[in-house]
Amino acid sequence: DxxxxxxxxxxxxxxxxxxxxxxxxxxxxxxxxxxxQDPGQGLRLIYYSQIVNDFQKGDIAxxxxxxxxxxxxFPLTVTSAQKNPTAFYLCASTYKTGTGSEAFFGxxxxxxxx
Amino acid sequence: ILNVEQSPQxxxxxxxxxxxxxxxxxxxxxxxxxxxxxETAKSPEALFVMTLNGDxxxxxxxxxxLNTKEGxxxxxxxxxxxxxxxxxxxxxxxxxxxxxxxIFGKGTKLSVKP
Numbered sequence: 001d002x003x004x005x006x007x008x009x010x011x012x013x014x015x016x017x018x019x020x021x022x023x024x025x026x027x028x029x030x031x032x033x034x035x036x037q038d039p040g041q042g043l044r045l046i047y048y049s050q051i052v053n054d055f056q057k058g059d060i061a062x063x064x065x066x067x068x069x070x071x072x073x074f075p076l077t078v079t080s081a082q083k084n085p086t087a088f089y090l091c092a093s094t095y096k097t098g099t100g101s102e103a104f105f106g107x108x109x110x111x112x113x114x
Numbered sequence: 115i116l117n118v119e120q121s122p123q124x125x126x127x128x129x130x131x132x133x134x135x136x137x138x139x140x141x142x143x144x145x146x147x148x149x150x151x152x153e154t155a156k157s158p159e160a161l162f163v164m165t166l167n168g169d170x171x172x173x174x175x176x177x178x179x180l181n182t183k184e185g186x187x188x189x190x191x192x193x194x195x196x197x198x199x200x201x202x203x204x205x206x207x208x209x210x211x212x213x214x215x216x217i218f219g220k221g222t223k224l225s226v227k228p
Contacts, residue, residue, distance in 0.1 A: 004157070033215065042118075042220035043203070058215070090158075092216075100146030100207055102160035103216060 002027045006091050006106030013078070013085070013113050021076045021109045023091035032074035033092045033103070036060060043090060049074055050096070078111065086113045116140050118206045120219035127194050128227050134190045135222040137204030141185035148205040148216065149178055149189055158203060161189075194226045 004025045013019045025032065031050050035043040045058030049068040063082025068074055074093075078085045089109045095101040119138040127133050139147065146165045152158040162171040167182040175192045191198055201223045205216040 035218075040220070043218040045215055045217075048215050094216075100163060100165055102148060102163050103150075103158075103205070105157040105159075107155075107157050 004091060004093055004104055004106040006089075006109050008109060009107065011109055011111045013111060015113055016080045018077055018079050019085075019111065021078070021089055021091075021111070023074045023076065023106060024072055025074075025093045025104070026072060027093055027095075027104060028071070029093035029104070030071070030096045031094045032068070033094075034058075034064075034066065034074070034076045035090045035092065037088045037090060046076065046089075085111055087111060116206065116208065116217050118204060118217050118219040120202075120204055120222050122222060123220065124223040124225070126225045126227065129195060131194050131226075132190070132192045133194055133224065134188050135202060135224075137187045137189070137219055139185050139187070139204070139206040139217075140208065141183060143208040144182045144185075144206075145209050146207040147180060147182075147187050148207070149187070150203040150205065151200045152203060152221070153200040161202075191224070194224070196226045196228050199224055199226045 007022045033048040034046040037043050044060050046064050047066040049055040052071050055066050055068050065077045091106040092103040094103050121136050148163050149161040150158040162178045164180040169180040171178050177190045180187045201221040203221045205218045
């Protein structure tokens, strides 16, 4: 079955540590996205990638980094510079950007800083 | 930053009631509007992709309309069932500065009581 897989589902991190969230898709989609959700907030865009080896900052990129070395994979690193990293993180993909095509989502990773 | 507003924030209805929610978005540079259903512990799933002013789409008991000139879309659920309980998200895609990425509203959380 085609889809998006995020791992892990729950993640605990100590303050000052970097942590990487995994996102893999087998839909052959060019575009991938990372969103963050906080209580009472909508999904906010962290980074997106339109094609391999290219990515762009979203609205709240500070304290995060990404890579897109393979079409299937778009990992997100939450660095120690992110001041409030506890949140729910959702990865998505679309066929391409600029086509209006529907997004497919993973099941999310809940990150808690302890 | 472009703003997408959804109302109401939450809604409690009885089984069999019909209901509707609103999504407001910028009326300029419109490209597409998406509706997603997000059930607890699952991934958001696309309901409708709407691109033309006056569009009406239907899937079973759920339908949606689109007015791009005034910047709003309505989602209707006829004869709500408990399995319709979910958060309903709308997402706007514009030309130009938004570069094809989705801008989400905060969602409407629907609870249907048996």
